[in-house]
Amino acid sequence: MKTEIEALKQKACQIRRELLKMIHTAKSGHPGGALSAADIVTALYWQVMRIRPEEPDWPDRDRFILSKGHACPVLYTALCLKGYFDREHLGRLRRINSILQGHPDMRKTPGIDSTTGSLGNGLSIGIGMALMGKLDKKDYRVYVMLGCGELDEGMIWEAAMCANKYKLDNLCAVVDYNQLQLDGTVDEVMPLEPLSDKWQAFGWNVLRIDGHDIKIILEAFGKAEETKNAPTVIIADTIKGKGVSYMEDICGWHGKAPSDKELMQALQELEEVDL
Amino acid sequence: MMYQKGEMVPTRNAYGQALIELGEQTEDVVVFEADISKSTRTDGFARKFPERFFNIGVAEQNEMAIAAGAAMCGKIPFVSTYAVFASMRACEQIRTFVAYPKLNVNICPSHGGVTSANDGATHQATEDLGIIRTIPGMTVLMPADVVTTRMAVHQAAAMDGPVYIRLTRGGVPVLYDESVDFQIGKAISLQEGKDITLIAIGDMVCKALVAAEELAKEGLDTTVLDMHTIKPIDEEAIVKAAVQTGSIVTVEDHQIYGGLGSAVAEVLVEKHPVAMERIGLKNTFAESGEYEELLNKYGMDVPSIVQAAKRVISRKK
Numbered sequence: 263m264k265t266e267i268e269a270l271k272q273k274a275c276q277i278r279r280e281l282l283k284m285i286h287t288a289k290s291g292h293p294g295g296a297l298s299a300a301d302i303v304t305a306l307y308w309q310v311m312r313i314r315p316e317e318p319d320w321p322d323r324d325r326f327i328l329s330k331g332h333a334c335p336v337l338y339t340a341l342c343l344k345g346y347f348d349r350e351h352l353g354r355l356r357r358i359n360s361i362l363q364g365h366p367d368m369r370k371t372p373g374i375d376s377t378t379g380s381l382g383n384g385l386s387i388g389i390g391m392a393l394m395g396k397l398d399k400k401d402y403r404v405y406v407m408l409g410c411g412e413l414d415e416g417m418i419w420e421a422a423m424c425a426n427k428y429k430l431d432n433l434c435a436v437v438d439y440n441q442l443q444l445d446g447t448v449d450e451v452m453p454l455e456p457l458s459d460k461w462q463a464f465g466w467n468v469l470r471i472d473g474h475d476i477k478i479i480l481e482a483f484g485k486a487e488e489t490k491n492a493p494t495v496i497i498a499d500t501i502k503g504k505g506v507s508y509m510e511d512i513c514g515w516h517g518k519a520p521s522d523k524e525l526m527q528a529l530q531e532l533e534e535v536d537l
Numbered sequence: 538m539m540y541q542k543g544e545m546v547p548t549r550n551a552y553g554q555a556l557i558e559l560g561e562q563t564e565d566v567v568v569f570e571a572d573i574s575k576s577t578r579t580d581g582f583a584r585k586f587p588e589r590f591f592n593i594g595v596a597e598q599n600e601m602a603i604a605a606g607a608a609m610c611g612k613i614p615f616v617s618t619y620a621v622f623a624s625m626r627a628c629e630q631i632r633t634f635v636a637y638p639k640l641n642v643n644i645c646p647s648h649g650g651v652t653s654a655n656d657g658a659t660h661q662a663t664e665d666l667g668i669i670r671t672i673p674g675m676t677v678l679m680p681a682d683v684v685t686t687r688m689a690v691h692q693a694a695a696m697d698g699p700v701y702i703r704l705t706r707g708g709v710p711v712l713y714d715e716s717v718d719f720q721i722g723k724a725i726s727l728q729e730g731k732d733i734t735l736i737a738i739g740d741m742v743c744k745a746l747v748a749a750e751e752l753a754k755e756g757l758d759t760t761v762l763d764m765h766t767i768k769p770i771d772e773e774a775i776v777k778a779a780v781q782t783g784s785i786v787t788v789e790d791h792q793i794y795g796g797l798g799s800a801v802a803e804v805l806v807e808k809h810p811v812a813m814e815r816i817g818l819k820n821t822f823a824e825s826g827e828y829e830e831l832l833n834k835y836g837m838d839v840p841s842i843v844q845a846a847k848r849v850i851s852r853k854k
Contacts, residue, residue: 321611368609368638376609377638380629386599387634390606390614397567397588398610420599428591 266309270476274304277343278505279532280352281335286525288355291364294515295409296336298440298473298500305479306405307340315345318372324402325375325391329384330409330438331365332517338362338371346373382415384408385435389425392433392493403487406435411443414452419464425493426465434486435466435495438473440502442513461495473498505532540683545708548739549647551683552704553578555690556615560586565613566694569604571597576706577617577647597622601630601644608640613694619653620646620662620703624669635699636672642700643693649679649703650790651818651832652740657825662703663818666738667795669701670768676721677768679703679739684713685725685765692721707828709740712763722766724774730758733846734778737788738764738797741816741837745788748842757850767800772808775801779809784849786814788842790832793817812852814845 277300285291307313311324328337335355342352347361354360361370365379376387388406395402412418425433443451454460461468467489469482479498486494502516503509506528520528540546559566560582567589574580574592583590593600597618604614616623623631623646635642646662653660670677676698680686686704693700700721712727719725724736727746737745742763749759760778764771779785785805789797798815805811816837823831832838 376606377634380633383598383602383630383634386602386630387606387609389599390603390608391610392606393591393603394567394607394610394612417596417598417602420594420596421602424593424596424599424603 267476270304270308273308274301274476275505275532275535277304277336277339279529280339280343282506282520282525282528284335284339284352284355285519287353288357289519290356291335291519292332292517293335293520294442294502294509295330295333295438295440297504297506297509298502299333299336299407299438300504301474301476302407302436302438302479302498303336303340305476305483307344309480310483311405312402313344315373318346322400322402325388325404327376327378327384327388327404327406328366329378329406330381330412331378333409334366337366341371341373344373347371381409381412382417385418385421385425388433388435389421389428389430392430393428395432396428396430402432404433406433408435408437410437410439410441410448410454411451413437413454422461422464422466429491430493431490433493434483435493437495437497438500439497440500442502442511442516444513444516446513457497461497465492467492467494468497469494470497471499473500474504505535507531540711542711542714544711546683546711547705547708548680548683548686549578549704549706551686552645552690552702553581555687556582557585559691559694560589563613565611566615567591567607567612568615568617569593569600571595571600571618571622573618579617597626598630601627602634604642605630605634605638605640608642614642616642616644618646619648619660620665621648621660622646624662624665628668631669631699632672636674639674639698641697643702644700645690645702645704647704648706649739651823651835652706652790652828654707654828654831655825658822661823663792663823664795665703666767666789666791666797667799670795670800674698675768676700676766678721678766680765681739681742681763682709682712684711684715684717685719688719689721689765696721703739705740710743712743722769722771724771725763725765726774727761727763728759730760731782732757732759733850734760734762734782734785735788735842735846736762736764736775736778736785736797736801738767739790741788741790744832744839744842747839748846751839751843752846757846759846764797764801767797770800770804772804775804776809779805779811783853784812786816786842786845786849788816790837791817793819812849814849816842816845
């Protein structure tokens with residue numbers, strides 16, 4: 263188990279390096295929220311989810327919806343490293359004629375289960391998938407990653423009510439709770455606390471975890487799968503820009519590409535990280 | 538259920554009927570509702586196939602996005618609510634999560650135009666055709682009666698890609714029998730003349746037919762087209778009518794902006810410009826009232842169509 267976790271940590275580190283290179287080459291994109299989500303995405307794609315990269319549309323696959331679509335560099339990197347598409351595409355993020363759009367497009371990118379980008383919609387789409395899974399008596403699971411700023415959207419709470427109505431225990435939401443949104447901290451822009459209580463009141467099984475501890479992340483996904491008759495939300499405390507010293511907890515790195523020099527420093531820090 | 542010609546039946550009834558037929562034909566049909574199933578007529582499907590009926594409550598955005606998720610799993614979802622909410626409350630969900638991924642979601646809202654009459658402007662959908670028509674890849678239609686509505690719903694289910702079918706709250710006369718050649722994207726010519734063409738949609742097709750009778754009394758020979766599909770619009774039928782009659786009046790229960798009148802004008806101005814007028818709401822909201830009273834007050838009744846036709850004929854070159 264220990265070596266497995268070490269391997270996942272290294273994978274997350276590799277994903278961070280690749281996504282920063284991708285955003286640097288594209289000269290635009292959203293590093294902060296991609297870095298905060300990297301450990302969770304790694305756990306999902308390398309350990310938790312039942313997938314077939316060689317058959318992206320496999321009907322029995324687990325689904326992942328990146329509702330905070332702007333963090334897509336982390337997802338694109340994961341999909342590429344899992345073999346959904348060739349590495350050359352990573353250098354074409356946000357370019358004309360690219361399969362990698364500025365926000366995820368299920369029709370252009372193999373492995374993207376749902377188009378996203380406009381915030382607040384992914385949980386509802388996940389409900390549609392989870393409901394159909396139940397209807398068809400399939401055992402696939404649906405994972406939806408939400409941003410914390412995204413929880414300002416009223417539709418999230420429409421969906422939260424609805425998932426409880428249908429007791430969607432095959433649905434697991436993850437809140438990437440990095441505490442920062444575009445104009446400032448969550449507390450400044452639109453306070454969310456008491457966040458666990460809110461989800462609990464909506465009938466969800468709530469787990470609050472350290473979103474950068476791979477072992478804890480894996481345990482949480484395990485508990486979610488064991489929970490019956492209720493959807494689970496994992497509120498993952500994360501750090502925006504995690505892994506790059508000058509980006510950590512800085513709002514300004516929500517949607518900005520690093521310069522050549524900044525990239526070099528970031529890659530160096532991520533090489534040196536003590537795994 | 539068989540309908541008799543001339544009988545007054547709301548087109549939403551045929552939607553409810555077609556849903557049950559589809560439900561029997563394929564397991565893939567699922568229905569999403571926003572707490573108005575008796576009104577949208579999805580209640581029959583709900584009783585027959587409760588496991589495939591999902592009442593999402595008064596939450597149209599959530600409803601539309603859930604339907605998108607169902608379509609992503611290969612289902613054939615139908616989404617019901619009122620047209621004013623489908624097209625505006627859930628507009629972004631239609632645009633970004635249904636049309637952009639080209640999903641087979643069928644949106645069949647009731648209470649199109651001012652057919653919700655006494656409910657007033659908040660519940661009247663008078664901009665929806667224009668809004669939905671601008672979205673890439675959408676098929677947009679409003680059948681004139683129950684017979685063609687039933688056919689439209691079946692064809693939409695069989696078609697790949699998103700469809701918007703606008704339905705009426707109130708009764709409209711049954712115009713067709715089962716032998717009608719109804720195809721999405723192909724106008725139906727109800728009668729042909731040489732003096733003027735009335736191009737109508739939905740509940741206004743029967744009004745155009747009555748107007749044509751009035752015009753005939755004055756010796757004017759009228760073509761009437763049921764343009765049930767405004768996107769993709771039947772350009773060939775429009776150009777043919779323009780060539781044959783040299784004058785056109787569009788008739789719709791909708792703002793004159795963006796809907797049928799605009800769609801026809803776009804074709805004419807590029808292909809064969811002729812004298813034209815548009816019947817519809819003219820930059821105003823309607824209000825509470827009986828349906829016929831509203832048509833009268835807002836210039837969409839038979840006399841208004843007849844007068845517009847005469848004006849257009851007088852402008853012919």
